[in-house]
Amino acid sequence: MIALDLSKRSTGWAVWMGDESPLQYGSWELGSEYTGRGQTFAKLHANLLDLRAVSRFEALYFEEPLNPTKLKGQTNIDTLRVLSGLAAHAESFGHALGLRIVQGINIDAWRPAFIGRINSNEAKRKAKAAGKSASDGLKSLTIERCRQLGFTPRNTDQADAIGILDYCVAMRGVVPPWRANEVLQPMLAGGAR
Secondary structure (H helix, E strand, C coil): CEEEECCCCCEEEEECCCCCCCCEEEEECCCCCCCCHHHHHHHHHHHHHHHHHHHCCCEEEEECCCCHHHCCCCCCHHHHHHHHHHHHHHHHHHHHCCCCEEEEECHHHHHHHHHCHHHHHHHHHHHHHHCCCCHHHHHHHHHHHHHHCCCCCCCHHHHHHHHHHHHHHHHCCCCCHHHCCCCCCCCCCCCCC
């Protein structure tokens, strides 16, 4: 299975083939401000083909694009078009290759499940009190949770892809090796448990 945190600048990906196989993860730069949407989608396609050639994943999960009613910060209409196009291309890729599962995952579902609902709510509460976006705090908690599980993501996109994959594995009722010996989820430094 593969999980994607879709972005033009840095698409995070995580692949796990099941059993005792190691989780693999990384990120791809699909374009810059000078790259057209079509080129960006084609680069996603090429990268997915390359990864599928070596991992033969049969399930593809991706973070759903932002809801336009929740726009904040630097997100603009062009960003929304790119994110929607990347999600559509991921769906199209999965269906064209006959993958068993192709599914968008809502950030409000996977992230609290990965970092803990209390941590998520606390980060949002602190950000609101400070008049800021909770995004940075939530991303820090996601990276911290990855590290607790033994991963060392180099950026937040890789961490998000790991979180999405972990959530999707749990949805399928599977306990992966990185969770096998975990009795209780440890407390994260950024929030109360």
